[in-house]
Every structure is written in structure tokens, then in C-alpha cells.
Amino acid sequence: METIQLFKVFMADTAANEVSNVLNSGYIGQGPKVEEFENNIKEYFNQDYAFTTNAGTSSLHLALHLLKKPYYNWPGIEEGDEVLATAMTCTASNWPILANGLKIKWVDIDPETLNMDLDDLARKITPKTKAIMLVHWGGYPNDLDKIKEIQKQSEELYGFKPAVIEDGAHSFGSEYKGKKIGNHGNLTMYSFQAIKHITAIDGGLLITPHQELYRRGKLARWYGIDRDGNRKDFRCEADIEEWGYKFHMNDVSATVGIENLKHAERLVSKHRDNAAYYDKHLQNTPGVTLLKREEGFDSSFWIYSMLVDDRDGFYKHMKKCNIIVSQVHERNDKHTAVREFRTSLPTLDKTIDKIVSIPVGWWVTKEQREYIVDCIKKGW
Numbered sequence: 001m002e003t004i005q006l007f008k009v010f011m012a013d014t015a016a017n018e019v020s021n022v023l024n025s026g027y028i029g030q031g032p033k034v035e036e037f038e039n040n041i042k043e044y045f046n047q048d049y050a051f052t053t054n055a056g057t058s059s060l061h062l063a064l065h066l067l068k069k070p071y072y073n074w075p076g077i078e079e080g081d082e083v084l085a086t087a088m089t090c091t092a093s094n095w096p097i098l099a100n101g102l103k104i105k106w107v108d109i110d111p112e113t114l115n116m117d118l119d120d121l122a123r124k125i126t127p128k129t130k131a132i133m134l135v136h137w138g139g140y141p142n143d144l145d146k147i148k149e150i151q152k153q154s155e156e157l158y159g160f161k162p163a164v165i166e167d168g169a170h171s172f173g174s175e176y177k178g179k180k181i182g183n184h185g186n187l188t189m190y191s192f193q194a195i196k197h198i199t200a201i202d203g204g205l206l207i208t209p210h211q212e213l214y215r216r217g218k219l220a221r222w223y224g225i226d227r228d229g230n231r232k233d234f235r236c237e238a239d240i241e242e243w244g245y246k247f248h249m250n251d252v253s254a255t256v257g258i259e260n261l262k263h264a265e266r267l268v269s270k271h272r273d274n275a276a277y278y279d280k281h282l283q284n285t286p287g288v289t290l291l292k293r294e295e296g297f298d299s300s301f302w303i304y305s306m307l308v309d310d311r312d313g314f315y316k317h318m319k320k321c322n323i324i325v326s327q328v329h330e331r332n333d334k335h336t337a338v339r340e341f342r343t344s345l346p347t348l349d350k351t352i353d354k355i356v357s358i359p360v361g362w363w364v365t366k367e368q369r370e371y372i373v374d375c376i377k378k379g380w
Contacts, residue, residue, distance in 0.1 A: 056191030
């Protein structure tokens with residue numbers, strides 16, 4: 001059996017030709033292809049207030065930046081305020097918190113989902129808690145209704161609701177109670193990095209719950225310049241009301257995104273079909289604990305994670321089987337860069353050395369998934 005990869009880049013057959021057309025068009029920066037991709041994405045998510053960036057990390061950075069300014073009944077975020085976050089994620093989820101001058105407060109994990117422990121989240125909210133950075137691990141949604149209840153409790157205590165930012169890097173196509181992630185009233189990021197469900201070579205998306213955040217975000221992704229407004233001449237901008245960054249997508253990436261998005265439903269369906277096979281055939285396997293599945297929590301299974309006993313032995317066994325497996329992300333709280341925020345996370349401590357993900361993506365054939373299950377069932 002040839003090596004079964006944990007990740008693989010999907011590229012539509014039409015992408016190369018369309019990219020070639022853009023490269024020879026004389027317009028490769030943010031232009032008509034970015035606008036076309038954004039319109040297609042808005043239709044996919046049924047969202048009016050969505051715009052692209054050059055990376056998912058940039059989208060998270062921008063989300064926190066936008067929240068610094070008060071609007072409606074939102075008090076704004078000040079330097080030194082807290083963001084509640086999970087350590088069980090890519091560092092790309094948490095480094096934007098530091099980049100915005102904010103403090104991380106770690107929340108423990110739920111061992112049944114590897115998402116945040118929402119009871120621990122509720123306990124850790126203080127008057128300094130201005131935002132909650134959610135990660136839908138593997139694509140499995142957090143309980144967004146319970147999070148709304150926690151926000152209301154905080155409002156009763158402190159006079160405002162902490163903003164929720166959903167990191168959807170794992171969860172393109174995931175749904176919570178029949179609606180895609182990004183349709184539940186929160187700022188939501190998606191990533192179009194190389195190995196995600198849909199790639200644009202690299203890139204990100206930010207969905208905002210309000211038109212004002214959308215307006216400011218589109219300006220802030222390009223230095224604060226209103227590219228659709230009045231200009232002194234074709235090069236020189238008029239007044240900039242709020243400074244920004246160089247976080248915009250370009251037409252080359254957008255073109256790849258346009259072509260790959262056409263295959264989104266098929267790709268996500270393949271991930272889900274493979275995951276359903278594992279759910280059925282790995283039940284009651286000695287040494288394996290499967291994660292929770294609940295009606296209304298519909299994962300797109302960017303990865304298929306489970307808990308295993310003797311993970312080092314499991315790694316060696318799967319290597320002999322030519323199957324690539326991994327924990328996928330290192331816990332962020334152990335890095336020197338965030339040592340000042342370290343705290344007790346007992347469930348993560350007990351769980352971290354059991355977490356492993358097996359190949360589940362669109363490239364895994366029926367024969368390969370059967371082989372993967374057979375290898376696991378042989379024991380290690």
C-alpha cells in the first residue's frame with residue numbers, strides 16, 4: 001500500500017488555465033477576480049457582510065482590530081484587556097491576540113470534542129474579558145447557543161457581552177443547527193491556506209455581523225484607503241479616516257479560490273463520508289476513544305481526531321502501515337512566547353498525549369479507509 005497522506009492540496013483542473021489568463025491580463029493585485037470570489041463566497045454562506053484577506057491569521061488580527069473601536073452598545077477593546085482562548089489550536093489563532101496588545105486567558109478543553117470546555121469558559125470571564133476566540137476543532141461546532149447564554153450572563157454582571165470570534169479554519173462547510181458556521185451573529189474567520197478544504201493558495205475570509213464592521217474592515221485591509229471612493233487622481237487617495245494594514249487578497253489567489261469553490265460540496269461530502277465510515281467501524285476498538293457526535297452539530301471533518309492509548313506505539317504502528325497520522329497542532333500555552341499567561345489546564349494535560357488524527361480527506365479511497373481501519377484494529 002502506498003503512503004496514505006494526512007493532508008493533500010486540492011486543485012481544480014481549470015485553475016491553471018484561469019490563473020494564466022489573470023497573469024497575462026495586466027491586473028494581478030486586488031481587482032475584479034477578488035470581487036467575483038467574494039460574491040461567490042457570499043452566496044455560498046448566504047452572507048452579505050463577508051470580505052477576503054491574504055490569510056486567515058490576517059482576518060483574526062483584523063477582527064480584533066475592528067473591535068477596538070466602540071460602536072452601538074459595544075464598549076471597545078483597550079490594550080491589556082483579555083481574550084479567552086483555547087490552547088489546543090494552531091498558533092495562528094492566538095498570535096493575533098498578542099499582536100493587538102491583548103492578554104490571553106487560557107480555557108481548558110472538553111475531552112469529548114477537543115473544543116473549549118464551556119463551563120470553564122463561563123468561570124473565567126471577568127470585567128476585563130472583551131472577546132472569546134472559538135476554534136471548531138476538526139470542524140465540529142462549539143455549542144453556540146450555550147455560548148450566547150454565557151454572553152448574556154456576562155452582560156448581566158458587567159454591562160456588556162464579550163464579542164465572539166469564530167476561528168473557522170477547520171470548519172469550511174460545517175453547520176450548527178442547520179446553518180453554516182458564520183451565520184450565528186459572530187465575527188467568523190475562514191482560511192484558504194494550501195491544505196484546507198478550499199484553497200486559494202493562501203488567503204482568508206472575515207464574515208461580520210454588522211454593516212459597519214464590514215465597511216471598516218474592507219477599508220482596513222488596504223491601509224484604510226477607500227478604493228471605491230473619490231480620489232485626487234487615479235493613484236492618490238483622498239482622506240483616510242482610520243489607518244489599516246496590507247491584508248488584501250490578490251486576483252491570482254482569488255482565481256484559484258473561484259475554481260476550487262465550485263467543488264466545495266463534493267469535497268466536504270467526501271470528508272463526511274469517510275468520517276462516517278470511521279465512526280461506524282472504529283466503535284468499541286480497544287485503545288481507541290472516538291469523539292462525541294450530536295444531532296445539529298454537523299462537522300465538515302477537515303481532520304478526523306480521536307484519542308488513543310499508548311500514542312507513541314500507535315504512531316510506530318501506523319508508520320509501518322504507511323499511514324501518516326499526527327496530533328496536528330501543538331498546545332500553544334507551552335510556548336515561551338506566552339509563558340506569562342500559563343495556568344492550570346488539567347483536562348488538556350490528561351488528554352494531549354492521546355490526541356491523534358487519521359487521514360479522512362477527499363483523496364482517501366474506500367479501499368484506503370478500509371485498510372486504515374484494519375491496521376488500527378490489529379492493535380499496536
